[in-house]
Amino acid sequence: MSTDYQKAREDLGRRLRELRVESPLGSLTGTELAERLGWPQSKVSKLENGRQTPTSGDLRAWAEATGHAGAFAELHGRLKGFESHIRSWRRQLAAGHRPVQDTWKTLVDDSSTLHKWASFAVDGMLQTADYARHIFEHYAALHCSPRDTEDAVRARMRRQEWLYQPGNQLNVLIWEGALRARVAPAPVLAAQLDRLSGVVGMDTVCLGIVPQDAELALPPGNSFRVIDQRLVVVEDWHAELWIDDADSVATYRRVWETFHASAVFGAEAQHVITQVRRGIERGSA
Incomplete structure (x- = not known):
């Protein structure tokens, strides 16, 4: 499904992937990040591929776990755009x-x-x-x-x-x-x-x-x-x-x-x- 809405979610997923791969703590695999967060690996995959909309709490946890705590404000701003x-x-x-x-x-x-x-x-x-x-x-x-x-x-x-x-x-x-x-x-x-x-x-x-x-x-x-x-x-x-x-x-x-x-x-x-x-x-x- 190609829509403005879906494209925005996919763009957010790509940004999440960038934060994982470019972690100052060392590049993390999806499995490693899932273990660090206590999530199933499938959730990491869905978020990065735009198949699931994250919550504000998901984004804060992701930013902190990847060593990019300061990126939360940017991520949250993108999420708010999904609301309307x-x-x-x-x-x-x-x-x-x-x-x-x-x-x-x-x-x-x-x-x-x-x-x-x-x-x-x-x-x-x-x-x-x-x-x-x-x-x-x-x-x-x-x-x-x-x-x-x-x-x-x-x-x-x-x-x-x-x-x-x-x-x-x-x-x-x-x-x-x-x-x-x-x-x-x-x-x-x-x-x-x-x-x-x-x-x-x-x-x-x-x-x-x-x-x-x-x-x-x-x-x-x-x-x-x-x-x-x-x-x-x-x-x-x-x-x-x-x-x-x-x-x-x-x-x-x-x-x-x-x-x-x-x-x-x-x-x-x-x-x-x-x-x-x-x-x-x-x-x-």
Whole structure:
């Protein structure tokens, strides 16, 4: 997965390796450093190769064990940058929507549990091809990005293969206003709502609808995903915000649980979807 976020983590890993090899105490092997720290050798390897995000305590211990105690401030500064890593849409969409979808597929394929709050549109994992097509067209117009709509739609549909893998779980909450948003023609919206009704009760999907008249402990706010309790991706107009520090991830999980308390599921969710569909049919008559 090639992203700004991952590149920053790999850069930090290379810096950690430099400190180990250039130790004033004498160059240390990964195994020697692991023994000195009381860590498994695999942890040293993962940190140096950008496959694991270190804690502040990890960085302090590494700096001291390699004889570079003064490097901690630099390392900690790099770590703080991970807490709110901005991935601008302008940069991501420079080659169109297809590469973005491919990146997301890689990220999702490496995960088993997703929690999504969808406040403005149906989640991409549950979109029909026609609905996705209109969403991509709207965003391409907004960002003046290359129109690779059909390739992007196919890539998004391939992402949905994840739903049919045993052991995976999508927990998605959708604000009723997102269902009512006229972002596509009425027949496309009706088909999209039929798709949502069809996933109610699916083994790998827990779908909740937050009715517009439900009591809310928080305003709807931006859409976001929590991926395996390790990463949050927040969607905004100009960028995605990738957040992986434990405290912030926990905050977003609390937000998700708050909306979960206001959601309806099963037959009640299908009732809300049906009511929205009838309203769309009346409006297009």
